[in-house]
Amino acid sequence: MKKTLLYLFAFSILFSCNPKEKVDAIVINANVYTVNSNFDKVTSFAVKDGTFVAVGSNEEIQEKYMASNIIDAKNKPIYPGFIDAHCHFYGLGLQQQKVDLVGTKSYDEVLQRLVSFQKEKNTNYITGRGWDQNDWEIKEFPTKEKLDSIFPDTPVAIRRIDGHAMLVNQAAIDLAGITSDSKIEGGEFLNKDGELTGVLIDNAMNFINVPKPSKTAQIQALKDAEKTCFDLGLTTVDDAGLNKEVIELIDSLQQAGDLKMRVYAMISNNQKNLDYYLNKGIIKTDRLHVRSVKVYADGALGSRGAALKDEYADKKGHFGALVNSYDNLQELAKRIAASNYQMNTHAIGDSANYVMLKTYHKVLKNKKDRRWRIEHAQIVDANDFDLFKNVLPSIQPTHATSDMYWAEDRVGSERIKGAYAYNDLLQQYGKVALGTDFPVESVNPLYTFYAATIRKDLKGYPANGYQTENALSREDALKGMTIWNAYSNFEENEKGSIEVGKVADFIMLDKDIMTIDGKEIPTTKVLATFVNGEKVK
Template sequence: MRILRLITFVLIMLYTGAAFSQTTLFHNFNGYTLTGKPGAEAVLVKFDAMLIRDGKIAAVGTLADLEATYGKQLADQRVDLKGKFVLPGITDAHGHVLGLGQNLMLADLRDATSESNAAATVADFARKNPSAPWVLGRGWNQENWDVRQFPQAQTLDEVDSERPIYLTRVDGHAAWANSKALELAGITADTVSPDGGDIIRDQQGQPTGVLIDNAMGLVERVIPTPTAEQQEQALKVAFEHLLARGITGVHDAGVDATNLQVYKELANDNALPIRIYAMLSATEPTLAELLAAGPYVSDDDKLAVRSVKIYGDGALGSRGAALLASYHDAPDQHGLMVTSQERIRELYELIIPHGFQINTHAIGDRANRVVLDEMERAYNTIGGRSLRHRIEHAQIVHPEDIPRFKELNIIASMQPTHATSDKNMAEDRLGKARMKGAYAWQTFAEQGTIIAAGSDFPVELADPFFGLHAAVTRQDRDNQPQGGWYAHESLTLEQALRAFTLDAAYAAGQEQVLGSIEPGKWADFIVLDHDPFARDAAILWQNNVNATYVAGEREYSAN
């Protein structure tokens, strides 16, 4: 009889949700969230209290309403946020987590003002890391230098001629190497540039040290591959960096098998403090086997694997973006398809039958057209329209192709800070006439295309408030140019926030559990010191994150 009573008690507790349940009331704050359907139908609502039970939102509203509904003792504990401001956790819909972590441990050349200044930074890093077999760095951008031209290997030889030096450009689509790195890679005047890549040469045909897109692989294949332990270390560095900026989830744009295994081990050990939507890299040798294993989603939604990242073309800054017409400032160049159209077709035919979403990098208008053409062909032959496929960047799209995004149900995964970073060189590359359809956020939004916003870190800085600011103002953080760069394509703050929250969740098929502060969804939210909706747009980027919560647990605190 005693056992029967005990079983009955446990069943009652489970049925009522009281067993093992932990409730927390957050109150005394000003909160904003987009609710309802993703896209233009979403509604911005305000609230000042939320009840969290077992990591999920149980109720949202005013404190008076929640107490009237649930009683004064509605929670096990109360957290007074002292008048601060609350937003849903930010999702960066296109970042490179491992790359960010590794980048934080490499020579940072983002602020270099010249070739010699970049070399001096590398020299300082090399002195501080005397045991490193390779001197590695990232972030150089010749468009920000006093002389806007590609650098030379000889400049790095003066830093160190015995150790190989390899420095990736800010966009990840070009690299600068010293002569030792070229020697180890076997790159000489006789080396043929690989398909989808280019070895930049001087007038005598000698390699200058700059490698574009697929040519980078000639050096990268001789750089020691990071071990799983080193990858885990870099990931943890990245997690800490992202959480401090209010990012609770990332769509990781291209992970290999080792990276994926590290993620799964962290998820199994309950050691993922952030949500990862991992895109399998199309160049992963075991892609077919990974696809055959089917989609993977952890029970706590911390890790989801059901998409594939394909590189279509290169980047605009290195003239690797594939264009329909030649470059305005280099009439003999049209850019590069890193993955051929034939191979893209093969990959679509491989991936879609397994039910995986396809996310294809396309920056130039030719690359975007190729992707749209191949996606349309795939729909007509093998289906897959419902998988919410995406074009990553969708940066320069021919105006005739923009409506095809809506027609083909393609999500535009776009990065606002790319526009403010590229504004100094985009017209040089394209000419003014071809800027229509470039960085065309509002045009996409008005036709009903879902925009998922990200940063493409570490190409850009990971702070999402830099992205919100760029989206709304079309200006850099020095408020230039006045009035905004092609300001008619700017987004409202509501649209921009939606692109970083609810619509980003939709782009990962997660809008039922993430993306807004609504009952039934995971309690991912951030606490700010200022009200973004009451601030001058010019200083939107200056918001400070006081705390970041994932599933109701505080994963970061500024105090």
């Protein structure tokens, strides 16, 4: 009898205890910002097969789940993986193979870097990017005479930091067949006393055909860019302008497991891409999403290519220009609207923004949930903000803190009030997508968060912040780097927050950017980056 009772007791114990479910990893003792609809915070979550399977307290998770991989966060902050809504991922990688001219303080320093690069690489065609005449003591476009004397036979083509102007030498000009009489719509060949200066603006740069990188160089560029992004907490990047061959290369590397970064690819606006992708339809894998077209409406403010309603304050009679004709933009918008693709248009000046906002409203009439984006939305007329009610602003906060030294010179004291107006844009649409535009700006998304919320540059200037009435709250900035960016990519149901059923993309920082003193944000470090639950940094 006693033996029978003992068996019954053991049997009841065995079946009264629910066995724990085995998962791949459990994170405990964390300060987790879920960025769910309630902006809840938790201390633990479980990951299985690359997704979050449970989110809650340490006790709740450990009572129900078991794993051989227990990650003790030691109260460090954890956030959803950061998403950059506008960048040039492939371009960042290629830049590692070119002359880096970012941060040069004079034209002479640009020339010194070119000479040093050529001594090391000895290339047949020198390319680079990053110069900005607004950072020089003499804030004027350079001219090619010194380039010609140093490199009389080797073509040189170096882009301005924003990518909307290029300095070339005579060897590159001759190779391209450019003359002082050359003209192009939506661009400019700068002349002085009837002679080419070597500076090409916007569409004029299309004459320059630099050598195409080899496939090996392309693969290395993608891998180099991925490492940089993972190290800084990015788990998804929106590459603003890719051609078919690069998109297919990204896909093949992802499928082989050689590239783990998630990529939202905007196809570059050209006939080949449009004919192929708009007919093929949306392409979606677990790491690649192709469903948008990157279009240029105008140029950049720094090179005075942005299309303004009124003349530039520092160049009388000059208004900038549309880089695509008005009629072409109308036809293109109609064609994209007839597909399932999103239209994401670069618009800097108030005229370009107005043209594209009105165009969007016209072609999207009665079409629901298209989430078409204006990229940059940099200078907006006060009368036009309400046109963003149904158009998603995709903005880059570090542009404000980079441009603030000279932007008012370009547009004057009145128009500057509608410039970099991120909170005003947020109030219209209810969401903003945040990015960097790297390599135009730094890759670091924590600089984005700092510029959006504190409105200062890395030198702490200005002391009271730049146009702080348009600063974003920290909660809105975090949403703008996670769930709102996922929304802008039609991916809010699969990523952008730490919730059950979503992909396990998350990062751990050494400091809590939601609570620390603002000046500490730029020095915050990424301790770990996870994609699909796999540690990639």
